[in-house]
Amino acid sequence: MNAGETLMPLEVAQARLLALAEAAPIDGLERVGLAAADGRVLAEPMIAGLDLPPWPNSAMDGYALRLGDWQGEPLPVSQRILAGCAPQALEPGTCARIFTGAPLPAGADSVEMQENVVVEADGRITFSEPLRLAQNVRPQGQENRKGETLLPAGTRLGPVELGLAASIGMAELTVRRKPRVAVLSTGDELVEPGQPLAAGQIYNSNRRLLIAWLQRLGCEVIDAGILADDLALTRAALGALHDADLILSTGGVSVGEADFLGIALREEGELALWKLAIKPGKPLTFGEFRGRPVIGLPGNPASTLVTFGLLARPYLLRRLGVERVEPLGFPVPAGFTWAKAGKRREYLRARLDKGRVVAYPNQSSGVLRSAAWAEGLAEVLEGTTLEEGDSLRFIPLSELLG
Numbered sequence: 001m002n003a004g005e006t007l008m009p010l011e012v013a014q015a016r017l018l019a020l021a022e023a024a025p026i027d028g029l030e031r032v033g034l035a036a037a038d039g040r041v042l043a044e045p046m047i048a049g050l051d052l053p054p055w056p057n058s059a060m061d062g063y064a065l066r067l068g069d070w071q072g073e074p075l076p077v078s079q080r081i082l083a084g085c086a087p088q089a090l091e092p093g094t095c096a097r098i099f100t101g102a103p104l105p106a107g108a109d110s111v112e113m114q115e116n117v118v119v120e121a122d123g124r125i126t127f128s129e130p131l132r133l134a135q136n137v138r139p140q141g142q143e144n145r146k147g148e149t150l151l152p153a154g155t156r157l158g159p160v161e162l163g164l165a166a167s168i169g170m171a172e173l174t175v176r177r178k179p180r181v182a183v184l185s186t187g188d189e190l191v192e193p194g195q196p197l198a199a200g201q202i203y204n205s206n207r208r209l210l211i212a213w214l215q216r217l218g219c220e221v222i223d224a225g226i227l228a229d230d231l232a233l234t235r236a237a238l239g240a241l242h243d244a245d246l247i248l249s250t251g252g253v254s255v256g257e258a259d260f261l262g263i264a265l266r267e268e269g270e271l272a273l274w275k276l277a278i279k280p281g282k283p284l285t286f287g288e289f290r291g292r293p294v295i296g297l298p299g300n301p302a303s304t305l306v307t308f309g310l311l312a313r314p315y316l317l318r319r320l321g322v323e324r325v326e327p328l329g330f331p332v333p334a335g336f337t338w339a340k341a342g343k344r345r346e347y348l349r350a351r352l353d354k355g356r357v358v359a360y361p362n363q364s365s366g367v368l369r370s371a372a373w374a375e376g377l378a379e380v381l382e383g384t385t386l387e388e389g390d391s392l393r394f395i396p397l398s399e400l401l402g
């Protein structure tokens with residue numbers, strides 16, 4: 001860092017991006033079947049069309065009775081009720097054989113599990129334990145009432161939410177349309193896997209990383225491939241992406257002489273070049289090209305990972321109307337010491353070992369292997385030193401990558 005450099009706190013950059021996201025919502029809607037709804041964002045509240053359970057039912061395999069009918073004398077069994085049956089009303093002075101999930105017959109108010117009964121030689125039932133009114137009965141509507149809102153608009157749908165929608169009989173949901181995100185990898189040095197490497201070349205890792213991640217986030221990816229370090233080509237590539245809701249590029253955002261993204265944006269749109277107080281991930285570009293938002297992530301792969309996870313991901317989710325977009329993480333004790341209080345907040349690629357967080361030995365922002373080894377990012381705040389056992393926040397990669 002040079003002496004005159006002003007660094008932007010992460011929170012400031014996040015807040016600016018989220019404000020921009022709120023001003024540019026993805027507002028198209030789609031009706032999708034549950035099978036296609038994983039990872040999508042609800043566009044309207046999910047409202048229950050029925051009581052759940054729809055009728056009182058048994059929580060146990062056993063016997064249903066009206067509690068007042070049990071006076072210590074064995075009760076005859078008047079019917080057998082399996083799950084899926086429509087039972088008769090319970091004959092007074094009798095009990096019903098019943099199984100888990102089967103409807104309680106009208107007139108019954110309690111269930112005893114079969115382990116706590118004695119079946120007499122004549123088939124009548126004696127209850128061997130004291131009974132409580134309504135025991136082992138799941139009342140109608142105990143989970144939800146018809147008309148209740150079960151999930152608000154802006155909820156990201158995952159396995160649990162899809163299960164919940166199915167439980168109230170919804171076969172389709174209204175979700176936000178998928179954001180179209182164009183992925184552009186800049187750099188003359190880049191070659192796609194499968195090609196031979198010439199002198200000075202490296203394989204393009206960011207493209208694969210971002211495309212897979214964006215797909216998991218419920219985006220439609222426009223794969224714009226590799227862009228050479230050339231101003232005319234940069235202009236042409238950006239111009240061709242007129243369908244994109246967001247153009248996401250990597251590389252070419254620093255101060256190098258081959259960093260053309262900024263030049264193209266300055267010519268035909270808007271450009272903000274941020275130097276963030278985080279490591280990795282210092283340089284970040286936000287701008288517009290002919291009215292289309294562009295986020296330029298730093299090219300070093302670990303920097304791409306951290307800036308996408310902490311900035312671009314929340315931005316995209318907020319454009320979809322998601323309320324909580326930033327990772328929570330949790331505090332863990334450090335399994336290492338940190339002697340130098342840095343000016344940039346560090347996001348160490350780290351994992352948990354016996355309840356403590358340990359960092360990958362090589363934290364260079366060019367080393368993607370650090371992130372593959374890691375289970376999460378350990379946050380060392382700017383201006384702090386750490387002793388072993390001091391607490392720091394650990395953000396699981398699983399929280400970011402989903």
Ligand SMILES: Nc1nc2c(c(=O)[nH]1)N[C@H]1C(S)=C(S)[C@@H](COP(=O)(O)OP(=O)(O)OC[C@H]3O[C@@H](n4cnc5c(N)ncnc54)[C@H](O)[C@@H]3O)O[C@H]1N2
Pocket residue numbers: 185186187189190202203204205206207250251252253254255256259280281282283297298299300301303365366
């Ligand atoms: N004089 C300064 N130089 C640099 C500064 C600075 O402040 N002053 N910042 C450094 C930091 S921090 C970072 S991070 C990088 C960011 O550079 P760019 O985003 O402009 O990216 P490039 O220079 O194009 O590439 C950086 C690095 O990453 C490799 N790369 C790029 N794209 C890919 C890809 N798709 N797959 C794999 N690897 C990729 C590229 O070959 C470079 O090694 O700037 C520092 N410099």
Ligand code: MOO
Pocket residue numbers: 278279280281282283298300302303365366
């Ligand atoms: O911010 Mo750069 O990402 O430190 O290498």
Ligand SMILES: [Mg+2]
Pocket residue numbers: 186187188229251252258299
């Ligand atoms: Mg480059």
